[in-house]
Structure formats: structure tokens, C-alpha cells
Amino acid sequence: MPCGGIHMKTQTSSMGRAVACVCLGLFLGAGGCAGSEEDAWAPLEQGALAQEVIATNGLSTNGLSTNGLSTNGLSTNGLSTNGLSTNGLAASSFTAWFNGNASVEYSDMVMRYVVACALPAGQTRVWTHPTTGVTYSWPGRLGLATAWAQGAAATVAEQQRISACLAAHVNKYGVSVPISVRGRDSTGAAIPMASGEAADYPEKEACFFGNLFTGEGVFVGSDRTLKKAESTPRGCALSAKNSGENTGCAPLQHVGSCSSICTRDATHTFWERCVINGVSYQPLTTQLRSQDIYTCGDGVCQLTESCGTGKTYDSCAADCSTCGASANPGSP
Incomplete structure (x- = not known):
């Protein structure tokens, strides 16, 4: 489904800046973000945060900041062990995490992505902040970790599916781009x-x-290689560079082509297993709309394109003029 299975309504400008320190890893891990509030914010172009997630099946719009993924790991604290049940949300460790990020708006956003990935459509998690009395409601959509959603410790398979889902929703540029998410849910069935x-x-x-x-x-x-003139606002997966190399997407690590490390399902609809460092993972596969592959020469200077004298996305005279000349990115 398109992560469009998850139609996510995003707001990327209201905050003006994106959380750089916030850690999904620490969401289920030990502790919160370190550093001052000044240190915790990064310019919008480094990855703005989606404020709302409204999903339907596999379709959704991405918008999770690259900074929303932590390399510290989702350890045994908080929801990792207690799950997304009422008891898990009632744990003091969850409240500490929710309060420990740069803003409660950010914590709310992370929970919207996590619950949308973990719970199936039709289920919702509601939590009332014990101090402020504010009630938050987070709807499920993809059903990738239903046992964890009911309060059990996350299985390895659930950990992998949730991690893949969160990674698939990262956007380098902080813009809303509809995507189709394909793979298997917690029952082993293909995401419809x-x-x-x-x-x-x-x-x-x-x-x-x-x-x-x-x-x-x-x-x-990467599931394909872009031509030198092409680019995409997704940013972290596709590139015209060798092996689809990306920059500015840490902690996401680019590993070349999917075909070199992954095996497709029997219908060839999605990648079913990927192996790296000797470990087998359950992946999620994404696909885009044709209009979200930009081409130098289409008459619009896109946010992924640069001025120059050439015909490539990073030196696009036709759309962005020569450097020093007047050009308005995103406009004809």
C-alpha cells in the first residue's frame, strides 16, 4: 500500500525548525535527548517534522526528520518491553520519554508514526498526560506489530518491521511526499x-x-538508479550518484541496490528478505508517483535542483538558470 496506506497529513512550516536531537531510539530506550534547546533544533531544510499522521492501508505521506531515528537503539526501557497497551503507556518511563524531548509536539508526532506502523486500521491508542491533562489520540494503520501493540514485548520480527516502517517515512527535505508501502504485516499477509x-x-x-x-x-x-538529470524530494533512497549514494540521511545507511542483498516475494511485488552483516531482516518496499521523479529541463527549478550551466539535476541551466542569475526554486 502506499504509505499512502497511511495518508499522513503533514505540517512542515509551523515550527520553523526541525528537531535534530530527538531520538526515536530513545523513545523506547533509556533517557531523552541531551543538550540545550538551542542545540536540539536544526534548520527546516535538514528535515521538518510531520505533525499529523492520517493513514489508510499502505498509502501515506512521509515527513519524519532524519534526526528522528536514533543510533542509540530502542532498548528495554519504556514501550519496548511494555508494548503499546494501556499499561505500557501508563508506565512512568513513557511519560519521562514524552516530556524529555525538545517538545511535546515532537513526542506526539513520533507516537503517531509508531502507532500508525504498529496497529491495524480501526484501532487507536489514547493517552492522557498525567500532568497537563491533555489527551492524545493515535490511530493505527498498517498492523505491523499487533502483539507488541497489545502489550507484549516486541518480537524480533516486529522490531524489524517497525524499524523499517519508521525509516521509510523519513524525508531528507522535510516535505510531504505520498509513498506506497509494500511488504508483510504481522499476520504474514501482504499489506493490502x-x-x-x-x-x-x-x-x-x-x-x-x-x-x-x-x-x-x-x-x-535503491530499487532503481536515477539518470543524471533526475532527482526526487524523497532524497534518502534514490540518487544519480553511483550505487544510489545519499548524503544528509544519517543514521540511515545506504547499502547499494536492493537486488544485491534482498530477495523478492513470490509475486515479485516487494522485497521479502534482506541480509546484511550476516543478519536477515524483514524489509518494507516503497514506490513513488511518476510526478515525484523530477527531471532537469521540465521548466521548474525544484528544491532538489541547483543552478549551473549543465543539464544535470545539480547543474540545471534550463530550470534554475546559471548561478548568479535570477531563479526561483519550485517555480517555472
Whole structure:
């Protein structure tokens, strides 16, 4: 489904800055973000934060900051052990995490992504802040970790699926881009696709996998290579550089092509298993709309393109003029 299975409504400008220190790793790990509030914020272009997540099946819009993924791991504190049940949310460690980030708005955003990934559509988690009395409601969508959602400790398979889901929703540029998320849910069934989804999201993008709970890291592989004139606002998976190399997406580690490390399912609809460092992972596969692959020469200077004298995305005279000349990115 398109992570469009998760239609996420995002706001990327209201905060003006994106949380740089906030840690999904620490969300289920030990502690909160370190550093002053000044240190905890990064410019918007480094990855703004989605404020709302409204999902349907596999379709969604991404918008999670690259800083929202922590390399510290989702350890045994908080929800990792207690799950997303009422008891898990009532734990003092969860309240400490929720209060410990740069803002409660950020913590709310992270929970929207986590619950949307873990719970199936039709289920919701509601939590009332014990101090402020504010009630938060987080709807499920993909159903990737239903046992964990009911209060059990997350299994390895659930850890991997949640990690892949969070990684798939990262956006380097802090913009909202609809994506189609494909793979298997917690029952082993393929994530259902909405009517017309396959036709609407024809562009192969990437495979995402890893384990944030254990600190093994999160990885992304390219499902295609862009031409020199092409670029995409997704940023972290596809590139015209060799092996799809990306920059500015840490802690996501690019591992080259999906085909070199992953095996497809029997229907060839998505990647079913990826192996790296001797560890086998359950990945999620993403696809894009055709209009989200930009081409130098289409008459619009996109945020992924640069001025110059050439015909490539990073030196696009046709769309962005020569450097020093007047050009308005995002406009004809």
C-alpha cells in the first residue's frame, strides 16, 4: 500500500525548525535527548517534522526528520518491553520519554508514526498526560506489530518491521511526499493495496530494513538508479550518484541496490528478505508517483535542483538558470 496506506497529513512550516536531537531510539530506550534547546533544533531544510499522521492501508505521506531515528537503539526501557497497551503507556518511563524531548509536539508526532506502523486500521491508542491533562489520540494503520501493540514485548520480527516502517517515512527535505508501502504485516499477509494504488505508484524506489530496538541500525537500498538529470524530494533512497549514494540521511545507511542483498516475494511485488552483516531482516518496499521523479529541463527549478550551466539535476541551466542569475526554486 502506499504509505499512502497511511495518508499522513503533514505540517512542515509551523515550527520553523526541525528537531535534530530527538531520538526515536530513545523513545523506547533509556533517557531523552541531551543538550540545550538551542542545540536540539536544526534548520527546516535538514528535515521538518510531520505533525499529523492520517493513514489508510499502505498509502501515506512521509515527513519524519532524519534526526528522528536514533543510533542509540530502542532498548528495554519504556514501550519496548511494555508494548503499546494501556499499561505500557501508563508506565512512568513513557511519560519521562514524552516530556524529555525538545517538545511535546515532537513526542506526539513520533507516537503517531509508531502507532500508525504498529496497529491495524480501526484501532487507536489514547493517552492522557498525567500532568497537563491533555489527551492524545493515535490511530493505527498498517498492523505491523499487533502483539507488541497489545502489550507484549516486541518480537524480533516486529522490531524489524517497525524499524523499517519508521525509516521509510523519513524525508531528507522535510516535505510531504505520498509513498506506497509494500511488504508483510504481522499476520504474514501482504499489506493490502488500495484500488488503483499499483497504477498510481509505478516508480520503484527503495527497500528499508534494520532494527532500531537493538541498535543494529537502519538501512536503505535503491530499487532503481536515477539518470543524471533526475532527482526526487524523497532524497534518502534514490540518487544519480553511483550505487544510489545519499548524503544528509544519517543514521540511515545506504547499502547499494536492493537486488544485491534482498530477495523478492513470490509475486515479485516487494522485497521479502534482506541480509546484511550476516543478519536477515524483514524489509518494507516503497514506490513513488511518476510526478515525484523530477527531471532537469521540465521548466521548474525544484528544491532538489541547483543552478549551473549543465543539464544535470545539480547543474540545471534550463530550470534554475546559471548561478548568479535570477531563479526561483519550485517555480517555472
